[in-house]
Amino acid sequence: MFLNPEELLSQYNPVTGEMPGASMVKRHLSDLRGCFADTAAYDATMITGNPLLYSVGAVEPAGGDGDLHYGVGLLLPGKIGDEYYMTKGHLHAWRPAAEFYFGLTGDGVMLLEDEATGESRIVPLRPNDVVYVPGHTAHRTMNVGNTPLTYIGVYPAKAGHDYTTIAEKNFCCIVVERDGKPAMVERPD
Numbered sequence: 001m002f003l004n005p006e007e008l009l010s011q012y013n014p015v016t017g018e019m020p021g022a023s024m025v026k027r028h029l030s031d032l033r034g035c036f037a038d039t040a041a042y043d044a045t046m047i048t049g050n051p052l053l054y055s056v057g058a059v060e061p062a063g064g065d066g067d068l069h070y071g072v073g074l075l076l077p078g079k080i081g082d083e084y085y086m087t088k089g090h091l092h093a094w095r096p097a098a099e100f101y102f103g104l105t106g107d108g109v110m111l112l113e114d115e116a117t118g119e120s121r122i123v124p125l126r127p128n129d130v131v132y133v134p135g136h137t138a139h140r141t142m143n144v145g146n147t148p149l150t151y152i153g154v155y156p157a158k159a160g161h162d163y164t165t166i167a168e169k170n171f172c173c174i175v176v177e178r179d180g181k182p183a184m185v186e187r188p189d
């Protein structure tokens with residue numbers, strides 16, 4: 001089936017993140033156990049419920065070597081302690097695979113960590129911002145605003161997702177609110 005991105009985006013539901021032709025993944029706080037450094041804040045929130053953090057509609061028209069896949073993410077605003085709502089984060093299973101992110105709505109940042117050196121940086125992801133995620137780079141997205149963050153990520157069809165490496169060693173840094181602004185700090189032990 002040929003899926004036209006423009007048509008699909010015109011039918012994109014900015015409230016639910018749903019899109020015709022896309023396979024939807026919804027992640028709740030319980031899916032991000034271990035991601036937030038402030039485990040007391042995590043547990044306190046889990047006692048009151050298990051909020052939805054984000055959804056991703058993935059469009060995978062074909063899986064050949066030269067093909068591209070893309071996902072439209074909808075990340076809700078909120079915090080666990082001082083840490084912003086975030087995605088699980090991953091490396092690509094095929095490590096050389098880079099990715100292109102394009103900001104659609106809201107105010108976000110991406111945390112990028114070079115797998116070999118651990119070098120980390122945050123970059124803004126706002127409407128019309130482009131973020132190039134090189135290969136061999138773990139990436140995680142945070143909503144640092146008060147409205148839903150939406151974005152599109154385009155990646156090689158054969159990139160795949162490696163969540164296990166992140167689950168085992170996590171990112172070296174976290175992104176917290178400091179004086180009303182996002183700041184990257186080392187993950188406390």
Ligand code: S6P
Nearest residue numbers: 056071073087088089090153155
């Ligand atoms: C896929 C791309 C995005 C993420 C989405 C959710 O390579 O980077 O579509 O899947 O931002 O993040 P995560 O870490 O839960 O897949």
Ligand code: ZN
Nearest residue numbers: 092099139155
């Ligand atoms: Zn990715």
